[in-house]
Amino acid sequence: MDWTTDISAATARIAGHVLRTPVLTSSALTGTPVAFKLEHLQHTGSFKARGAFNTLLSSPVPAAGVAAASGGNHGAAVAYAARALGHAATIFVPELAGPAKIALIERTGATLHVMPGEYANALNAAQEFAAQTGALQIHAYDAAATVAGQGSCFAEWDDQGLDADTVLIAVGGGGLISGALAWWQGRRRVIAIESEGTPTLHAALGAGAPTDVAVSGIAANALGARRIGDICFGLASARGTPTLLVSDAAISDAQRRLWQAHRLLVEPAGATALAALTSGAYQPAAGEKVAVLLCGGNIAPDPLG
Incomplete structure (x- = not known):
């Protein structure tokens, strides 16, 4: 499958229907510069x-x-x-x-x-x-058209001048990280971040095949697919994609840090990738340039009702 062509076509197709979400670079959360894409500001509050x-x-x-x-x-x-x-x-x-x-x-x-x-x-x-x-x-994550659409996020980020060696992405069913893996084709290191209560990709890569997992925790209403998608499993397996698990406490802490530093409200899933950095689960090498996707902003309860 020619993912580059499909994602480029999707990017052009949906232009005018979706928002070109902003990016920022900040040292306020970790002490070193981190590039962020604010996809929680997309229509309906997520990349979806x-x-x-x-x-x-x-x-x-x-x-x-x-x-x-x-x-x-x-x-x-x-x-x-x-x-x-x-x-x-x-x-x-x-x-x-x-x-x-x-x-x-x-x-x-x-x-x-x-x-x-x-x-x-x-x-x-x-x-x-x-x-x-x-x-x-319309499948939430395990369909080619869905993955190509999500891949437009990363094509757009490149067009906005992303300067990163490594990108941390939260994983539920795998549609978003599939878009990243399909677009970058190894040009950037992509790391899958999952909550301890929703380890679908982690479990599948450990078992050698997609497998059912029990789901729980504060991010389960966004990352709570019981089984990773076949597309994601294939792409992640082929690229040897690393996976890291973070605790609910680490996710909540990352949410608080985003609010305190930048007045950005994200839901638990939206803070999951950042939690790997702020908790120390992922420790960048000296000089490594890291980026984080903030994927969702539908916080509950709605702070303004």
Whole structure:
């Protein structure tokens, strides 16, 4: 598969539909310069709008509209993109999505189903709905169009002058880091950061194949896929991608540091990659230039209600 071509095409396709999110470089959090991309400022508060728009703009959408399962952020992005392009959307989320993300989806006008249990239950329901109605299902992370859309984030960051040897990226189902690995093709070192309660890629690489894991913790409503996507596993295996696990306490501390230093509010998933630096789980070599993607800002409870 020619990922470079697909991501370049996705970047052009979704231009005008997504935001070109800002970047900054700061020494305030670690004492040495770190480059940040503020993707939590994207439409609906996460990078997910990129994959949603790329899928809808590159696929025929049936009269039944689109369907998606989500821990919250993907569902909001699909619902937003569908509304912008004039399509009906039916979204399935688990209860653990939480009231802030549920309210965000409701504001788009999509039909919303809140399912008991975790993300896997919402995914099963979305698959059944799509099979029954003919709706286009947009997978949150394990689909080529989704990955190419997420890859546009890294093409854009390069275009903004990213100067980094190593990029730390939070992992849930793997769509975002797949976009990074597919775009950079080894030109930058990409490190996967997961919470201790959502170690899907870490477990898969250890087992030699995607495997189910139990999910828990403060980042589970965004990083809580039970199994890593096949696309991510293939790309990460081929590149020998390192994985690091960080604690819930480290994630909360990273959230606080971002707020105190820069008045940036991110959800736990959005602070997970930074937590590897601020906790010492990742210690850069002397002179190593490090970048961190802030992937989501749908903090719960919503600080302004």
